[in-house]
Amino acid sequence: xxxxxxxxxxEPEYLQAVEEVVSSIEDVYNEYPAFERxxxxxxxxxxxxxxxxxxxxxxxxxxxQNNMGYRIxxxxxxxxxxxxxxxxxxVNLSILKFLAFEQTFKNALxxxxxxxxxxxxxxxxxGKSDMEVMRxxxxxxxxxxxxxxxxxxxxxxxxxxxxxxxxxMFGWYKKMSxxxxxxxxxxxxxxxxxxxxxxxxxxxxxxxxxxMLKTRGIxxxxxxxxxxxxxxxxxxxxxKLIKLGAKPVSVSDSDGTxxxxxxxxxEQFGQIFDLKMSYRxxxxxxxxxxxxxxxxxxxxxRIVKADIAMPSATQNExxxxxxxxLLDQGCIAVSEGANMPSTREAVHEFLKARILYAPxxxxxxxxxxxxxxxxxxxxxxxxxxAEEVDAxxxxxxxxxxxxxxxxxLEDGGYCNYVKxxxxxxxxKVARAMMAEGIY
Numbered sequence: 318x319x320x321x322x323x324x325x326x327x328e329p330e331y332l333q334a335v336e337e338v339v340s341s342i343e344d345v346y347n348e349y350p351a352f353e354r355x356x357x358x359x360x361x362x363x364x365x366x367x368x369x370x371x372x373x374x375x376x377x378x379x380x381x382q383n384n385m386g387y388r389i390x391x392x393x394x395x396x397x398x399x400x401x402x403x404x405x406x407x408v409n410l411s412i413l414k415f416l417a418f419e420q421t422f423k424n425a426l427x428x429x430x431x432x433x434x435x436x437x438x439x440x441x442x443x444g445k446s447d448m449e450v451m452r453x454x455x456x457x458x459x460x461x462x463x464x465x466x467x468x469x470x471x472x473x474x475x476x477x478x479x480x481x482x483x484x485x486m487f488g489w490y491k492k493m494s495x496x497x498x499x500x501x502x503x504x505x506x507x508x509x510x511x512x513x514x515x516x517x518x519x520x521x522x523x524x525x526x527x528x529m530l531k532t533r534g535i536x537x538x539x540x541x542x543x544x545x546x547x548x549x550x551x552x553x554x555x556x557k558l559i560k561l562g563a564k565p566v567s568v569s570d571s572d573g574t575x576x577x578x579x580x581x582x583x584e585q586f587g588q589i590f591d592l593k594m595s596y597r598x599x600x601x602x603x604x605x606x607x608x609x610x611x612x613x614x615x616x617x618x619r620i621v622k623a624d625i626a627m628p629s630a631t632q633n634e635x636x637x638x639x640x641x642x643l644l645d646q647g648c649i650a651v652s653e654g655a656n657m658p659s660t661r662e663a664v665h666e667f668l669k670a671r672i673l674y675a676p677x678x679x680x681x682x683x684x685x686x687x688x689x690x691x692x693x694x695x696x697x698x699x700x701x702x703a704e705e706v707d708a709x710x711x712x713x714x715x716x717x718x719x720x721x722x723x724x725x726l727e728d729g730g731y732c733n734y735v736k737x738x739x740x741x742x743x744x745k746v747a748r749a750m751m752a753e754g755i756y
Contacts, residue, residue, distance in 0.1 A: 321362060328411035330632060334418050334657060335362050337664070337676075341739045345724070349747075355755065357747055364417060366390040368464060369410070372438060374456040376449050386457050388436035390470055391417035394749035396430035397468050399685065401475030403437035404453075404482065412632070413437055416475075419656055420685070422742030423678040426717045429689035434470055436461070442477050443597075454485035462490050467498040467695070473688050474503040476548065476631065480515075484508075499695025502688035511691035513706040514684075518654060519553025520707070521683015521714050522627060523561065526652040528718035529673040532732065535649070538562030541580065543623035543643075545569045545616060546630035547593045547600060550654045550681065552586075554627055559583055567617035568600065569630060574617045575600045576610045585609070622646045629654030629681075637662030644670050653677035664735065671731050679717050679738040686713045 318336055325331060339358065346352055372386040387410060390398045400420040403413070413435045421433025438457060442450050465472060474483050480503065487501040487508070494500075497509075504510035513520070523537075530537055540563050544551050547568045555565040564580025568589060577585060585608055592598040604611035612620055618639035626643050628635045632655065640663035643651070650673035653659065657677060659667070667674035687710055694700055701709075717738075724744075725737020 320359075325411075325414075328414060330411045330657070331414040331418065333661060334415040337657075337661065337735070338418075338422065338739045338743065341733075341736045342743045345740050345744065351751065352747060355751065357750060360755075361392065361421075361743075361746065361750065362418070364389050364391045364414060365393065367410070367414075368436075368461070370460045372440065372453065372456050372460060374449075374453045377446055384438050384440040384453070386436075386438045386460055387413050388461055388464065388470070388472075389413050389417035389434060390464075391433040391435070392421045392746060393432035394746050394753060395425060396432050398434035398470035399424055399431035399473070399688065400434035400436070401473045402478050402482075402486070403435070403475040404440050404442055404477030405437070406439055406441045407631075408437045408439045415632070416656055419678050421746060422739060423682045424685055424689075425742040425745040426679060426720060426738060427682050427686045427689060427713055428716055429686065429713075431471075431685065431689055431692075434472075435475075436472060437475065437478075440477075442482065447481070450482060451485045454482055455489040458486050458489040458493065462493045465490070465500055466494070467500050467692070471499070471688075471692060472501055473685070479503075479549070480505055499692050502691045504691070509691070509695050511687055511694055511706060512701065512703040513710065514687050514691060515549055516553040516556070517687035517710060518550045518681050518684030519555075519629070520557045521686065521710055522550070522554055522629070522652055522654045522680050523557040524683065524711050524714040525675055525680040525718060526625070526627070526650065527561075528715055529650060529652065529675060529734075532722075533673070540564065540624040541566050541622065542625045542627055543567045543617045543621045544654075545574075545618075545628045545634060545658070546655065547575075547589070548629075549594075550684070551627075551629040552590055552593065554629055554654055555581055555586055556590075559586055563625075566621050566623055569615075569617055570600050572599055572601055573611060573613040574615045574620065575603060576612060576617070576621055577608060578610065579608070582608075618643055624649055626651045627654050628658035630658065631655055632657045633660050635659045635663050637666055639663060640666035644672070649673065651675065652680045654681050656681065668733060668735065673734075675721075675734045676738055678742065679721055679734060682717055683710055683714055686710060
């Protein structure tokens, strides 16, 4: 860690992600002296390849705009590079390196043949016209297309990149490469997409939560669940919770938090879903509704009483004070829908309290799992039913949970899911790297 901090001093998110993994796998790493002889840890921490480029595009007023574009190809020991593309003003090299590092272990946990990658730009689609978004996506892919492909690197969506953006990027990749392959996932159903892909991360998180609760004989039905975010992950998390009889009591966006004191109903969910997904509106527009309370500038964790927390917005959104507030309210489980949404201090509080705590690389792996299933369908020129995909997703999340239990069980029967997920993912990638030699 000291050496990485010296070499990459301005990348706090990346260093945070690496330290979490390194600190939790130290015991198992030291059981294999060959890892140290081959300097495996450093090779695994530093990306295979970092691409950084300018993206120039023309807005609707004819002005030339410039953004930064990135693709981090972190590790392909167990399969082609695989990871989303994020369009958001906060995007920088540190955030993408942390995401690609996390993606490597998350993908290893899925049991599917996928390496780890991530990419994106500091371009924000918010407030842009469809034509502006299309021109940007085409300019972005013009710089990237030679470095991706179905057996090389398969991008997908992420924050700021939904079906519209994936469609534009896939279309331009197809134009440039003159081939129709499953190079992107998250595509529309009419051109190679998979049923259940939009729902997968949120549904998968709930399936992982169910597996955790089962270890303590706890039922999900009737539980109050605090959810952050209001994108695909958060909304489909709420959707599945409602269907299973739980009570989502919050969603949030960058402007504030919407609290539903009595628990969200299916009708209220539909209203929120239409606002965010169809009209790209803000939660503040619902402030006058009698069934909810709007808290500008607030996050959910200190303003709602919840049995379970499912942070599903962005990295480091839940800090130590938030964690202590949740614990004081009697929170029994935290299952992460976002990537690294809890700070190191928050994670420490959850583990110290010995509640059920699932890190994102395990609990939110449902999204990339169904992306892997989309790749399989594209390779076979097949399309599976929603029921088939959902059954495979449930099996994958149960298998990830079993891997966490295998490596994470501690004295007294407590499962440290952080240690379990990190160790299981690390060992799979490490074994592959050792077998393939130094390159």
